[in-house]
Amino acid sequence: MQKKKASAITSYNKWGYFFLIPFIVVFLIFQLIPLVSTVYYSFFENYRSGLKQIGPNFVGLGNYVKLIGQKDFLIYFKNTMIMWVMGFIPQILVSLLLGAWFTDPSLRLKGQRFFKTVIYLPNLIMASAFAMLFFALFADGGPVNSILVNAGFLAKPYKFMSHVWSVRGLVALMNFLMWFGNTTILLMAGMLGIDTSLFEAAQVDGATATQIFFQITLPLLRPILVYVMVTSLIGGLQMFDVPQILTNGTGDPMSSSMTLIMFLNKHLFSKNYGMAGALSVILLIITGILSMFIFKTTAQNEVK
């Protein structure tokens, strides 16, 4: 009897493998093989020069040396980081502020559901269409210039698309708008998870709202803040749709808004597979290191 039951359980457990088959097969074909072959291609010289096909010739780390030696790569990396920071700093500050207000029981804000719905909305908008919209709205003869000139803020239309910092600013503004609602909701969940007796005790001791925020909320929120920052950084490294559409893939003016993935996209379309491979691998290594931080915190909670 005992033996029969045990064998029935093991036969159930075979189904665990069966249910894993679709995930594993699809993962192998569409993710793992492409990833491994990307690494493989990165060691070969393989591109078109005019009508002539060069390679594939094995060049070892030649593509990496060439890529890092190029000024372009470093400039695009810097651009990506600048635009990410410009969007992320207001994003985290505004989200902390809103999260603190929404979760503060003494404020009793009304219409919370409305505000949350509105601030989350831009996250669901097609980034390419949003960028196209901004391009139309901030054009020299577009509605934003029309409003600013009519209101007397500007004497003549400002050429938003021809200045380094206005293009970067628009990209950062769009990223901020698309992500601060999401971050607010994440931080709120973290804030609501804090033991309320801590707040009550602090209030009894006469702490002000500001003191409570900096002395209790912020330190206890640290794990979530790290999570938000690292995931946002990984997302920032993938920045593509918004600057690509806004500048039509040129990264104008003077490649000042060209990001790493736009650079990768360019290599993929011009079929420079060696350089595309090396660039992919570098991005993979950077994201790999960053996601180790997240993995550590998630895995500690999940894998027991």
Place this chain on the structure above:
Amino acid sequence: MANNKASSGASIHVRRAVSYVVLILLSFLCLFWFYVLFINATRSNGELGRGFTAIPSSHLMENLNNMLHSSQPMLSGLRNSVFISACTAALTTYFSVMTAYAIHSYEFKGKKAIFTFILAIMMIPTQVSALGFIRLMTKMKLMNNFIPLIVPAIASPVTFFYMKQYMESNLPSSLIEAARIDGAGEFYTFNKVVLPLMVPAIAVQAIFAFVSSWNNYFTPALVLSKDKMKTLPILIAQLRAADWLKFDMGQVYAAIAFSIFPVIIVYLFLSKYIVGGVAAGAVKG
């Protein structure tokens, strides 16, 4: 003491007023662009050239009509986008529940290793393997095909993780055991007992999967080059690449509105579940 109470009372009023002002400003900042988009989609090219007005005009149907009959295949783009997004949402939710169920309910060798592995690859962006992906799809003759945009959704670590979290608190093992005692097969139990219990999680993740596939630009732009196969984001990018000043601006706004407003309308009906879903994913994430 009374004095102290009064001053803290006043400060609450001030703080509340400040927070309302900031919230209203931020809401304005979020909605303003879509308001202008709506207004401009209703105005003719000539009216748009004369600067901005806050009142809608009467050319919405005309703009939409011109846009749908322009050289850009917007209607087939809409069809392709809906098809790809719907298939992606269906596959990613069904198979993520299946994968999560395998890890959640069975004991087998290598289970922990597989789970750790899925967590580890969760953050790897699709872009870094795009090169190998495109070359493999070319070899498999799957370029200009929807398969490379739909089938990979079966292996989605993020959706899997959400489903696994949901199962831990909402799938009692007693129900599965009861089904086994009744003699139900494992696959039958999965489809008839487990899936119905997962409906709330499936709904939330289906919405996210649909929207992210709907908005996806990078991979479809690499895979699809035939006009009839293109999705809306690719057509929007083409609108940008074309010398847009020659265009009828009313049509350009109508095309953007055509890609943005369906999602906004659906969102307004489902916002409660969507915002709740983000928060639910956050608590343990």
